[in-house]
């Protein structure tokens with residue numbers, strides 16, 4: 565329970581943080597809210613020689629609509645996202661997600677950027693951001709680059725971030741009119757990681773047909789799962805019972821969960837199916853209500 569030795573750095577600006585990361589490369593780790601990194605260090609699953617704490621870097625915590633996107637600063641804490649009025653009114657899937665991450669104490673420290681950068685398929689934001697078609701901004705020595713979330717998760721605990729990059733922003737396209745989303749999670753007890761969870765973001769046409777569907781699954785494989793076949797199946801269809809059932813079946817078929825204390829493969833896949841169907845209904849209801 566005691567981390568290995570490391571040098572602690574507390575840069576006061578983003579260029580300083582990036583410079584430190586570039587100097588130490590693979591030997592350094594970014595520390596943000598510490599809610600995943602500290603357990604990792606204590607269990608000695610990683611023993612970086614340098615820890616670069618971005619907690620004192622200004623300008624990385626914000627939530628704002630700008631240029632057709634909701635922009636979330638990489639160090640924005642879950643508690644801030646959860647309470648934000650624009651998020652609650654216009655991006656309810658995000659508010660759903662933040663509200664079921666861990667507990668209020670963790671959410672006061674854990675950041676949205678850290679939730680993605682950790683690359684844990686059990687984390688809740690990846691599925692939601694996949695459903696929303698989000699991108700992240702990674703800032704390194706050569707400046708900033710955008711990475712679509714679809715290309716971000718490379719393997720378990722592995723992302724497209726380079727060792728010298730800080731995840732500085734998440735960009736979520738502003739949903740068109742008649743859009744709605746929902747995130748539903750099954751957990752053994754409040755604060756637990758998901759046994760299964762489904763994120764659905766829909767845009768409906770004037771006749772109620774699906775114009776765009778985004779579906780993400782949590783804890784359903786070595787990386788967060790984007791249920792592409794189900795998304796394609798939904799395009800142009802009205803959401804009657806049969807269509808919802810088939811889309812949920814296709815989404816569950818994309819899941820390849822591990823058996824563990826939370827359940828067997830069959831149980832988790834079945835829960836992914838049930839939660840996708842429920843999230844589709846909730847997302848459609850929210851889309852209709854806009």
Ligand SMILES: Cc1cc2nc3c(=O)[nH]c(=O)nc-3n(C[C@H](O)[C@H](O)[C@H](O)COP(=O)(O)OP(=O)(O)OC[C@H]3O[C@@H](n4cnc5c(N)ncnc54)[C@H](O)[C@@H]3O)c2cc1C
Nearest residue numbers: 594596597598599600601666674675678679681687688731
């Ligand atoms: C008791 C408990 C319960 C939890 N339950 C849940 C849950 O239900 N759902 C859930 O999704 N998560 C859960 N978590 C995990 C945790 O909340 C998330 O992983 C958290 O959001 C990580 O954010 P952080 O800012 O604390 O990241 P840190 O712990 O500081 O960092 C995590 C990783 O991401 C990297 N990193 C962080 N920020 C950046 C950045 N801006 N740029 C580049 N790299 C970065 C770090 O180097 C590290 O590798 C739980 C954690 C605890 C302690």
